[in-house]
Amino acid sequence: MSDDRRGGDSPAWGRVGPEDPTADPATHPALRTPDPTADQPTVAVPVEGGGPDSEATTEKRAIPHTRIGGLWAALILSAVVLIFLLVFILQNTEPVAINFLWLTGTLPTGVALLFAAIAGILLVAVPGTGRILQLRRQARRG
Template sequence: MSDDAGRGSLGGSRAHGSAGPVDPTADPATDPGMRIPVPADRTTGPVALPPSGPATGTAPATGAAPATGTAPAVRHSRSGGLWVGLILSALVLLFLLVFILQNGDPVQISFFALEGVLPTGVALLLAAIAGILLVAIPGSVRILQLRRVARRQARPER
């Protein structure tokens, strides 16, 4: 049972099994019986928010945790970063599609002995992909070298 008469004890005015306040317009900032108690030894978790009504400049009623105004730190995860990367990648692809569709005029392309006609947007996209590969291939080789060195240093000497 609860010690709080307004929180659903047998003497309260709530019907059995009901959820929420009896008065739908009740505000936890003004009704201490609606506040969720916070143990004094907790340093993390939910933070009491300031009342949504007009500021009175007085301290909150007894039994309420003081409002700190800071939210608990949100931990970032790898899957969250993956989703952000996927969304940004989708936006870049959308912009590339619009670019290719708007630059559809044919252009003569010559590369060594190869010649052909491509839309301008496609030709520029292929040039950008070639530039990305020029940066990615040496970078990948360097990463593999660093991993090999790190593995050698992590192995115990025989």
């Protein structure tokens, strides 16, 4: 007995599409492409009157994307990153010797790496900010 449940004498591979290759997507529901707006989250909105006992129909309305929603998403992501950073710093408390020019000292490993990351961010942010300001001045003139 075969595991092939399709039946008939169709090949085991290479069969794509409807049984009828001339089927029209406008008249054949299985061939219609999905609506791109259907993937958005929807909220049921009552159309006419009524509470939970009424038989009022509901329509689906897409939830708009706002700047505040993006801000909240960024804040949540920042909080998660901050928690991971704090856990990293608290787990890496072994002291490490730091030498910079004529200065020497010891810091916990996590704190030393945090300072190194901040210095790297500043090395990128300061010249980048200067370039952005330069381009804005140039755009105002021209």
